[in-house]
Amino acid sequence: MSAWMWAITLVILTAVLIGDLLIIGRRPHEPSIRESTLWVAFYVLLALAFGGGLWLFEGSTPAVEFYTGWLTEYSLSVDNLFVFIIIMGRFAVPRQFQQKVLLIGIVLALVMRGAFIAAGAALISQFSWVFYLFGAFLIYTAINFLRQGEPDEDEFQENIVIRWSRRALPLSRDFAGGHLLVREGGRRLFTPMLVVMIAIGTTDLIFALDSIPAIFGITQEPYLVFTANVFALMGLRQLFFLIGGLLDRLIYLTIGLAVVLGFIGVKLMLEALADNNLPFVNGGRPVEWAPHVPIWLSLCVIIGTLLAATAASVFKSSRDRRRELTAAKG
Template sequence: MNVSTWVWLVTLAALIVMLAVDLLIVGRRPHEPSMREAGGWVAFYVGLALAFGVGLWITSGGAAAGEFYTGWLTEYSLSVDNLFVFMIIMARFNVPRQYQQKVLLIGIVLALLMRGAFIAAGAALIQQFSWVFYIFGVFLVYTAITLVKGGENDEDDFKENILIRWAKRALPISSSFGDGKLMAVSETGKRVFTPLLIVMIAIGTTDLIFALDSIPAIFGITKEPYLVFTANVFALMGLRQLYFLLGGLLERLVYLNIGLAFVLAFIGVKLFLEALHTNSLGFINGGRGVPWAPEIPIWLSLLVIIGTLGIATVASLVKSSRDQKKEPLKTSA
C-alpha cells in the first residue's frame, strides 16, 4: 500500500479538526453527557470508521480494508478495557462528573501523540529488523497471561507512579477542582494547580502503558503505518462518549479480560509464526524462513477476534444477569 504525503496531510488535518471540535464543545460547556448524546457520538465515530474502511476498499482493495477493520476492532476492544482503569482513576481522585469529559479528552490527545511516536518507532524497527516480531509475539503472549492471572482492572493495579508523587510533592495543589480549570487562585491570592492536573498526569502515564500493549498488537495485524495510525485514531475517537454510554455496563463485562487475553495471545502466536516464516536469524534454520510456519490470513484473524469478543460479551452479560437474580434470594434469606 503506497500512501502519498498529501493523504497523510489530509488525514492529520481531519484529525486536528475533529479534536478542535471536541475541545470547543467540552471547553464551552463542561457537563456529563446524556445517554442520547453519548450514544449519538459513539454511533457517529463508529459509522465514520466503517465508512473509512469502505473508502479503503474502493481505493486500495479488500486486503487494506480488512487489515484496517481488524486492527480497528482490536484497538477499540483494548480501549474499552482501558476504560476500567479510567473509572478507577476518576473514583480515586473524586473527579466531579461534569469535568470527567475534559480529563478524558486530554487523555485521548496525549494517547494519540504517544501512539504516533510508538508507531513511527515500531515501523522503523520492523523495516530494519524483522526479528523484532519475535519480541512482539512473546510480549503479547506474556501480556495475555498477565490479563488472565490478575486483573488489570483491579483497583490495586493502579498505583501512583513516581511522576504523580513528584507532582503532588513539588507543585502547589489546591484541594478543590474549582471551575474545572488546571489553575486557580488560592485564598491567599497565590496561583495554584487544581487536582485536575494530577488526574491528567495519571491518565497520561496510564495511556503510555496501554500503548505498550496495543501497538505490538496492531503491528501483528498490519505492517502499514498508515493503517496502524488510522486504526488507533478511530479507536480512540469517541472513547470519551463511550465512557459515559457504557457506564455501569463496564462492571458487568466480567469476562472481557479473558476474551482480550485470548485475542492478544492469538495475535502473539500469529506474529511469532510470521517471524518464523520470514526468519533472518542465523541460529534458526540457518537464517532462512521456516517452511512449516503458516501465515494466518487476515479474514481468519477478523473472524477469531469478532467471535472471541462476541462470546466474551454475551457470556459476561449472562453471568451478570444470573448474579443479579441471585442477589434478592440471598437478601431475603
C-alpha cells in the same frame, strides 16, 4: 499510502478533534445517555465509512486490515476504561469535568501512539526480527491479563510520577472550575486536575506499549496502524459515560482480550519464523512449516472471541442478579 491520502486524513481527523475540543471548552458538562449514544454511533459509523472508502479506492485487503486493527484497538480501549474509572474515582473528579479529563487523555494517547507507531515502523523496516520481540511481549501481556483479571480500585497503585507530583507540586484542595492553576492567598497553586492529567497521561503510555505491538501484528502499513488507533480512540470519551456503569458486568472481557493478544502474539511469532533471518534460528533460513495466518482468519478469531466473552459476561451477570433478587425475597 500516498502523501495526499495522509494529508487529507490528517486534516479531516484534526478538524473533528478540534470540533470536539471546542464543544467541551464551551460547555463542560456530563453528557446524557442520548448525547453519548449519538456521538458513539457517529464515530463508529465514521470508522465503518472510512473502511468502506479504503475498500473502494485501495481494495479489500487494506480495508479488512483496517477493520481488524480498529476492532482490536477499540476492544483494548474499552478495557482501558476500567482504569480511567478507577482514576476518576480515586481523585474524586466531578462528573462535569470528566469530559475534559478524558479528551485531554485521548489527545495525549494520540501523541504517544503516533510516536510509538513511527518508532515501530522504523524498527520493522530495518529489523524483521523485531516481530519475535513483539510476539513475545504480547504473549507475556496475555498471560498477565489472565493472572490479574479486571483492575480493582483497591489494587490500583499510583506510579512514581503521580506520587512525585503529589509531593512536589503546590496543590489546591478543589478543582476550581476545572482549571489547572488557581490563585489562593496570593499564591499560584496547581489544582488536583493536573495530577489527574498526569495519571491519565502515564496510564496512556502504558496502554500504548500493549496496543501498538498488537496492531503491528495485524498490519505493518503505518497509515492503517495510525488510522485504526485514531478511530479506536475517537468516541472513547462518550463511551465512558455511556457504558461506565456497565463495565463491571463485562467480567470476562479481560479473558477475551487475553485470548486476542495471545493469538496475535503467536501469529507474529509464526510470521517471524516464516521470514526468519536470525543466524541462530534454523541456520538463518526461513522455517518452512511456519504458516502466514491470513487476515480473514484473524478477523474471525477476534470477532468470535470478543462476542463469546461479551455473551458469557452478560449471561453470568444476569444469572447473578437473578440469584441476588431471589436471595433478597427469601
